[in-house]
Amino acid sequence: MAETALEKDRDLRLEEMVLNMGPQHPSTHGVLRLVLHLDGELIVSVDPQLGYLHRGFEKLAENRTYMQFFSMLSRLDYLAGFFMEWAYVRAIEDLMEIEPPPRAEYLRVIAGELNRIISHHMAIGDYLLNLGAVTPVLWTFRDREDVLDLLELLTGQRMMYNFARVGGVRYDLPDGFEEQCRKFLKRFPAMIDEYEQLITGNEIFLARSLGMGVISPEQALDFGLSGPNLRASGVPVDLRRHNPYSVYPELDFDIPTGLNGDSFDRYKCRIEELRQSVRIIGQALDALPGGPVNMRIPPMLRPPAGESFAAVETGRGEWSNYLVSDGSLRPYRLKLRDSCFVAISTLPKILPGNKMADVVGITGSLDLIMGSVDR
């Protein structure tokens, strides 16, 4: 008997397509490689492969003096390098039991919040670029340039600041910084409104972000997410508030949280945090005390033997380092921990079941930076 059409159909093999996305891909934020198993456009499984940017930071730290390693720190999360420096000097200050002067703490807060703004600029712009919108990224870069000018004025650098010092910061405020910064703070909220007008209510954006990549609060805590990704799931944990450091307890700011933990909430959290950063910088400028910005410390640091842990809230979540000193010129061990690594570990859980286009959409909404993932 001749084969029926149905019998023929059985020979029609359907197979999953394995797509190797990255490390060279326009929107994998550096060198993230995702091995995708696709059923047509549907994602069956995701396998993130890391290590393309591994530079051995932790080992390098053991072979350099404390200050020699310092300039490498901002190469970790290169979009917001000051946070790494901040956490590192805090760990050393804890070991040496010194307290930086208050003016230095305020300057650190200002530099840190400026860094948070540029970090979120990049996050929002890139996320929307991943969704195919070209204009927002250029608008955020336009305003990011203003912040970079401020940071250049303050630290002398646009990216690798090298600004924090054990026992303070490197420079005092330069002439004209305060004026320029206040001008920016006055102008910036209108710019944030502009981003929101352009994209937040857009139906296509809503269709691409509402209910996409949902992370429940329990899941978020189980994974160990932090930063805007955690707060978007409705867990209002912010180290600045819940494990206060520096002068944050003296400053008044809100912690924006989401409800659903989807891409939209993560985007919205970042937008709100931009507004909060503006508030914080304004208050820090108002309350800026006089006095020195650093203290006399020996040129060759020799923290006493012991161990210390310091964490700061960066734009992407909790950045922490654990420092073990044996009393010599070099750290005995420096363990760095970042939040993007954790965020990547959620991908195999939240991506399957979505469409191929959401790989870049959801990954973008998590705001990954490979420099700090592959240390």
Added chain:
Amino acid sequence: MSWNLSFFEHLIAAVVIAVAVPALSAIVFPFAIRRISGFMSDRLGPNRVGPAGLLQPMADFLKLMLKEDITPNRSDRFLFMLAPIIAFITPVLAVSVIPFSKGFTIANLNVGLVYVVAFGSFTVLGILLAGWASHNKYSLLGGLRSVAQMVSYEVPMILNIIIIAMLVGSLSLNNVVGAQGRVWFIAVQPLAFVVFIIAGMAELNRTPFDLPEAESELVGGYMTEYGGMRWGFFYGLIEWGNAAIWSLTGATLFLGGWRGPFAGSPGWLILKVLVLVFVVIWFFSTFPRLQIDQLMNFAWKVLIPLSLVNLGVTGLLIILLPNSFLPPVAAFSWVSTIALIFLFQPVLRKSLIRKRMRRAAA
């Protein structure tokens, strides 16, 4: 052409126009999109080569011509080379039935609309071939996406062209322009115009329907493996050539073709084409990209039912009021367009929020 040309003169003029339209659009439109979207996103755009950057397209063209011609090792060489050529058929052939001014058409076909639509579908063949022959997974995904998308959006596009053909009572583009002497069809059938614009964006693979070449997902989509002038063929001549054909068709169907104040001339047609291309660029600067399932849903669940209703009601009105059907058709179309504009957003939002709740609960 009615200028008493000999056959050969006619032939030469036809070839020149048919090649000049896509070629010119490949030069003008990419430059326009770069400058205009640059303006919209608060930057300068290319402004170094020549006065105000006007020679930039020439510089790009020269660069593309001088680049090495690379064929990927495991590609299907013949199809790889054939694909851009096949896709190029559309803009070259479709231009020949467009009336540029009174009595100035390369070929005054009495089935001009059918002809434009038929050759409009050729591009999809070239894109599918390109996606398949490249031997690249991104290209394949891009090619498949573009077939799904272009075939789906072809349907509402044709349904709306049928509406215009019914209003005119003829398939000849000359008659379409002739029928718009008193009022342009955009005023009679705004709903059809809106659907035509949306479906056109999808046909042209432009934002927000630029999935086949979604840069952030598929690298270059079906063009990933193409380089040098082959890529230039796809990007310049085919994409923007098709944009020219689409806007020429749109201007002819809805905006009165070459008609305009004072005297009708090709100048008015070109102006209308530029306006429509500006809309394309405006969309490009404003919208993110849809997802493939949302894209298909939008075509089959929104645009096609809408077009069918519009088609049915228009046809009914034409049958019921054979002598004065324009005012009631216009009234119906305007009311439904306004209803669409004001109802679409709340309905979509509601459904999205419901979906979000479901997902969050799961």
